[in-house]
Amino acid sequence: MSSQIGRRRQAALSGGRDGYKERRKKLIDAAASVFREKGYGAASLGDVANALGTDRASLYYYVSSKEELFHAVVFQAAEDNVVRAEAIRDGDLPVARKLAALVRELMLSYEKHYPYLFVYIQEKMSMFGPEEEGSEWTADMWDLNRRYEDVVLAVVQQGLDEGVFKALATPRVLSYGVIGMVNWSHRWFRPEGSVTAREVGDAFAEIVLKGLLADPDSWSPDEDA
């Protein structure tokens, strides 16, 4: 039975029926809320069904397991981060503002998507490319990570090209420094803690900008805070 449901699920997904995709999107959003409220470990498919006012069995038409739901939730959040970051990169802000916006948005996303993006960073983020684990999801996530890193790299490169940033190291090292300062928050940031993601993002953006700008005094944190 389960494999028959699996075939119907696959057919509905790849057939691109709008109703199906919309309902699956609603399911992913509901799962994200449940993961936020109960934590990923404690949450069950039954909780997600309850939140949607349906039953567990109906969920299997859309996803095969809690893990698949986790994958879908994480992918949607990470894809959203990449799309926003690419919009910042391609937008009209001065380059220093672009980098500050990237830092702030990423930090805010970890609060918004707590805890499942942190669970992903801690436990599932691939260090060595998609070939190691081999699932389609792992490969897709690897692509998103690369796209995100490429955005930061492009903005850092733009700042160096314009002479606005100092070439303290290679663009790639500088990018990893910026991303790392924010991503390390998966080891300590909790939304219920004493500081908000906005406060953290503002502070880290200022450190990074003052640190990279050829003229640190040209930075004013309040302009777009």
Place this chain on the structure above:
Amino acid sequence: MSSQIGRRRQAALSGGRDGYKERRKKLIDAAASVFREKGYGAASLGDVANALGTDRASLYYYVSSKEELFHAVVFQAAEDNVVRAEAIRDGDLPVARKLAALVRELMLSYEKHYPYLFVYIQEKMSMFGPEEEGSEWTADMWDLNRRYEDVVLAVVQQGLDEGVFKALATPRVLSYGVIGMVNWSHRWFRPEGSVTAREVGDAFAEIVLKGLLADPDSWSPDEDA
């Protein structure tokens, strides 16, 4: 037999016989070299025995498994980091130089102790305190991590108290930002790469210092580079 060896090992260790401890220290140093050369996954106890010119069986008088050797190697490296960091904190450098030295030393240690400190950060570092896993080693490592964080926190606090650093966020958030920028290197830094740990440490130290100093122009990177 193995439990008899285990008892002898334990008695020799806790009895504090100098010869035993010295030989065990030599074994740990040899294991560190082997882990560096072959990687932790590929290294075997036989490789470590070869490096010491002895046989596998003789090693069991000192350690029970490759995992125990890994634990000992990581503990020794992390303890060394803490001792050096505490010396920096308690030394006579101006506070900005102290923070820069902490950043540089930590980054250099990841190159010196590659890859096992990175393996530890990626796979074994406890996010939630020692009670979760319960081994003595986990608790000891948790203590070292806390001691290290306390050093950075104390130096940041000193800088804030002296008015040398800006209070962009709480001292704890600023400390995690500094540590995070360096620790994220476990996802990307490789000693055989195109940049050295010294270059990365210098760049990150400058970013952090320019970012935190009330007067960024007071920072000159070359003074103690």
